[in-house]
Amino acid sequence: MNILNTFSLEGKVALVTGASHGIGFAIACGLAKAGATVCFNVRRQEALEKGIADYKEAGVNAYGYLCDVTKEEQVTAMVSQIENEVGIIDILVNNAGIIKRIPMLDMSAEDFREVVDIDLTASFIVAKAVIPAMLKKGHGKIINVCSMMSELGRETVSAYAAAKGGLKMLTKNIASEYGQYNIQCNGIGPGYIETPQTAPLREEGHPFNKFILSKTPAARWGTANDLMGPAVFLASDASDFVNGHILYVDGGILAYIGKQGE
Numbered sequence: 001m002n003i004l005n006t007f008s009l010e011g012k013v014a015l016v017t018g019a020s021h022g023i024g025f026a027i028a029c030g031l032a033k034a035g036a037t038v039c040f041n042v043r044r045q046e047a048l049e050k051g052i053a054d055y056k057e058a059g060v061n062a063y064g065y066l067c068d069v070t071k072e073e074q075v076t077a078m079v080s081q082i083e084n085e086v087g088i089i090d091i092l093v094n095n096a097g098i099i100k101r102i103p104m105l106d107m108s109a110e111d112f113r114e115v116v117d118i119d120l121t122a123s124f125i126v127a128k129a130v131i132p133a134m135l136k137k138g139h140g141k142i143i144n145v146c147s148m149m150s151e152l153g154r155e156t157v158s159a160y161a162a163a164k165g166g167l168k169m170l171t172k173n174i175a176s177e178y179g180q181y182n183i184q185c186n187g188i189g190p191g192y193i194e195t196p197q198t199a200p201l202r203e204e205g206h207p208f209n210k211f212i213l214s215k216t217p218a219a220r221w222g223t224a225n226d227l228m229g230p231a232v233f234l235a236s237d238a239s240d241f242v243n244g245h246i247l248y249v250d251g252g253i254l255a256y257i258g259k260q261g262e
Contacts, residue, residue, distance in 0.1 A: 006238040010035035013087040014235065015079075017041055017069050017126060018096030020051030022195050023145065023224050027093055027188075030228025031235055032060040036091060039082050041067040069096050069122040072129075079129040088137055089130045091235045094123035094167075095145045101156040112159040119163035120170065127174060131183065139182045141235045144171045146187040146246050148254060168246055175244030184243045186234045191250025193222045215258050218251030 009031055016028040019040035028038045038055070040062055042048045048064045055062035063086055067078040082089060097119040100111050123144055134140025149161040150168040167187065174185035192212045194202065201208045202221060213219055230249050233239050248254055 003238075007232060007236045008035050009091070009232065009236060012036045012090040012235070013039065013082070014091035014093065015039045015041075015082060015089050015126075015130070016093040016095055017122070019093070020047050020064075021054070022197075023190060023193060023227060024093070024095035025051075025054065026224030027095065027145075027227055027231045028062065029055075029058050029060055030225075030231050031091065031093075032062070033228070034232045034236070036235070037061075037063070037086055039063040039065065039086060039089075041065045041069060041078060041096075043068050069126055070117045072125050075122075075125050075129045079126075079133075083133065088133045090134075090137070090139070091141045091143070092126060092130045093143045093145065093231065093235075094126055096122055097145065097163075099157065099160045102159075103156050104158040107159065112162075115159035116163045116166070119160065120166045123167055124170060127170075127185075131174075131178060134183050135178075135181050140178075140184070141239075142171075142174060142183065142185040143231060143234050144168075144185070144187045146171065146189040148189055148191060148248065148250055150187070150189055150246060151248075151254060171246065172244040179243045182240075184234075184239060186239065186242060186244065187246040188227060188230055188234065189246050189248040189250065190227060191216065191222050191248070191253050193224060193226070195224065212253075215256060216251040216253045217256050220251065222249065222251055 014031045014036040016024050018024050019028045020042045032038045052064045065078050067074045144167050146168050147164040150164040153161050171187040230247050
C-alpha cells in the first residue's frame with residue numbers, strides 16, 4: 001500500500017462553513033487540492049458570488065450555498081440540497097465564526113450570545129445535520145476550527161474564549177459519542193495567522209506584532225496555507241485512529257513560556 005494514498009480525498013464531499021475567505025477558504029482549497037469536492041456557505045448573496053469567483057480563480061470548482069448556520073431549519077435544508085446536488089457529506093469543517101473584542105464589563109449579554117451562537121451553537125447544529133448520513137455510510141470526518149483561546153484567556157475576548165473552549169469540549173464529546181461508528185471528530189487550533197484583519201497588528205513596530213513574534217518559537221505569524229496540510233490529514237483516512245484531538249497549528253506558542261524579560 002502506498003501510504004500517500006491514505007491522504008487522498010478523491011471522491012469525498014466536503015462542507016466548509018463560512019469559507020468564502022480567510023482561513024476557511026484556505027482549508028477548503030487544501031481539501032480540494034487533495035481531491036475533495038468542496039461546498040461552502042455564506043449569509044449574503046454578494047459574498048456567495050465573490051466566493052465562487054475567488055474559488056474559480058484558485059482553480060477550485062466549489063459549490064456555494066446561502067445559509068445562516070445558526071438557523072437549524074436553514075442548515076437542514078442546505079445539507080439536504082448538498083446531498084441531492086453533490087453527494088453525501090463525508091467531511092464537515094465547522095469554520096464559521098466571529099470575534100468581538102470588548103472588555104467583559106462593557107459587553108452586553110446580547111453580544112456575548114451572538115458570539116457563542118455563531119462560534120459554538122452553529123457547530124452543534126451543522127454536525128447534528130450531517131451525522132445521520134455519516135452513520136448510514138459508516139464513516140465521516142468532522143473538523144471544528146478551535147483556537148488558542150480554547151486553552152488560554154486574554155483580555156477583551158471573554159465570549160470568544162468561552163465559545164472556543166466549549167467547541168473544544170463539543171469536539172471531544174462528538175468523538176466520544178460517535179467514534180464507535182467510525183466517525184472521527186477533531187479540532188484545528190490556529191495560532192496567530194496573517195489575514196487582512198490582522199494586517200494593522202503586523203505592521204513593523206506595532207507592539208502586538210513584537211509580542212507575538214517574541215512568544216512564538218517559529219518567530220513568525222502563520223499563514224492560512226499553514227492550515228491546509230493539517231486539515232487534509234484530519235479529513236483523510238490517515239487520521240482514522242485520531243479522535244477527539246485538537247491539533248494546534250500555532251508555531252509552538254502554546255508550548256513556550258517565553259524568554260526571560262520579555
